[in-house]
Amino acid sequence: MMTRPNRAMMRELEMASEAHTEEAGLVFHPMDQFIVKPLFGDGPVGMFTITNVTLWMGITILGIFALLVLGTRRRAVIPTRTQSIGELAYGFIYKMVEDVTGKDGVKYFPYIMTLFMFIVFANFVGLLPMSFTTTSHIAVTAVMAMAVFLAVTILGFVKNGAGFLGLFWVSSAPLALRPILALIEIISYFVRPVSHSIRLAGNMMAGHAVIKVFAGFAAITAIAPLSIVAITAMYGLEVLVSFIQAYVFTILTCVYLKDALHPAH
Amino acid sequence: MATETHEATTHSAATDGAAAATTHDAGHAAADAAHGAADAGPGMPQLDFSTFGNQIFWLLVTLVVIYIILSRFALPRIAAVLAERQGTITNDIAAAEDLKAKAVEAEAAYNQALADARVEASNIVAAAKADIQAELDQAIAKADTEIAAKSAEGEKAIAEIRATATAAVKTVSKDVAKELITSMGATADAKTVTAAVTARMKG
Structure with missing residues (x-):
């Protein structure tokens, strides 16, 4: 935790660095878009402060509400466009859960759907210009990854008892190799939440930062057209990445859940 | 933060070479440090732990709200719609099968009716033909009798006319002969003339 004087000093440093870089001509602040700041006033960011995180998570909720509740309010047998997108999302995740975890995993479908809808939205x-990407923060993705990790681990022990440890004991390998494999398996098991969270946050952060860097180059007239083309290309890639990362996070959650429900190799 | 402070101290130590740095120098060094930090990455807002509590709190609120929205409203509704659609499709397929069977049935019935109608029609035609034939025969027979009667009548009339004509010829012949004889200057004996004419007519 950063102390109050430290924060004050940091703000001072930021101001100073701004002045410094403006002198140089090119202005690069690729990370400024990720700063968490209060929406009202300029006070410190406490636990319950209404910040841009609150705003953009609220917009995420509204988006999900609009798609899945307002979009389906007519319950039409022949769906409207919005309703078919909602149904598509439902069918996509439902089928994923069913295919990966099996029939008994379907009762966890609402939780996985919650994760997917939140991440994808x-x-x-x-990706909207001037917006704040909540999923680019390790604090957000780590909480989700840890929640998945803890839930899956607890569920594994509740459902299978000590049998869950069979996940680490590769019974198909030669006996001599099994302890080594078990060690590797255990390490990889505990690395899961780390890779799970950093993958999502890292992808989102990197893409957005790269767009910002290209945008900084647009200040130079000669490079500006190239810069705009690069921004457009990166943006297209980011649209793809946004979906793929949500998909990857969700399917890995399903895979971990499968391990908890059926720990045998 | 550790790197920043470290860098700041080394920088200020290098420039001034003395522990007693003025406020201006400290500010400059700090600016440099921040600049270096922005380039190297420790300035990542993601690692500003002071905002973690805030983010985690709002994330949990968001996830709970989304979960409630999904599990209470969205998912049951979409599931119901999908089930209903599946049901409708199944029903429609069943109804279509039903209708198809009915159509096949109707076609068979139609063909049967057509065949029946044909048979009936040919029967009716045959019956009509027989009736007409009978009527025709009857009419022909009637006509024949009438014709026979008429021709008999005619023949009778002809015979009568012929008889009358013969008698008239005899009278005319007698009269002509008498007149001829009278015009030749002789007196005609009626009896003789009649006998002669009768003989001539026979001959």
């Missing part, structure tokens, strides 16, 4: 909403 936060990613896409974060």
Whole structure:
């Protein structure tokens, strides 16, 4: 935790660095878009402060509400466009859960759907110019990854008891190799939440930062057209990445859940 | 933060070479440090732990709200719609099968009716033909009798006319002969003339 004087000093440093870079001509602030700041006033960011995080998570909720509740309010047998997108999302995740975890995993479908809808909407909403990408923060993705990790681990022990440890004991390998494999398996198991969270946050952060860097180059007239082309290309890539990362996070959650429900190799 | 402070101290130490740095120098060094930080990455807002509590709190609120929205409203509704659609499709397929069977049935019935109608029609035609034939025969027979009667009548009339004509010829012949004889200057004996004419007519 950063102390109060430290924060004050940091703000001072930021101001100073701004002045410094403006002198140089090119202005690069690729990381400024990720700064968490209060929406009202300029006070410190406390736990319950209403910040841009609140705003953009609220917009994410509204987006999900609009798609899945307002879009389906007519319950039409022949769906409207919005309703078919909602149904598509439902069918996509439902089938994923069913295919990966099996029939007994379907009762966890609402939780996985919640994760997917949040990530995919936060990613896409974060692509709007001037927006704030909540999923680019490790704090957000780490909480989700840890939640998945803890839930899956607890569920594994509740459902299978000590049998869950069979996940680490590769019974198909030669006996001599098994302890080594078990060690590797255990390490890889505990690395899961780390890779799970950093993959999403890293992808979102990197893409957005790269766009910002290209945008900084647009200040030079000679490079500006190239810069705009590069921004457009990166943006297209980011749209793809936004969906793919949401998909990857969700399917990995399903895979971990499958391990908890059926730990045998 | 650790790197920043470290860099700041080394920088200020290098420039001034003394521990007693003025406020201006400290500010300059700090600016440099911040600049270096922005380039190297420790300035990542993602690693500003002071905002973690805030983000985690709002994330949990958001996830709970989304979960409630999904599990209470969205998912049951979409599931119901999908089930209903599946049901409708199944029903429609069943109804279509039903209608198809009915259509096949109707076609068979139609063909049967057509065949029946044909048979009936040919029967009716045959019956009509027989009736007409009978009527025709009857009419022909009637006509024949009438014709026979008429021709008999005619023949009778002809015979009568012929008889009358013969008698008239005899009278005319007698009269002509008498007149001829009278015009030749002789007196005609009626009896003789009649006998002669009768003989001539026979001959």
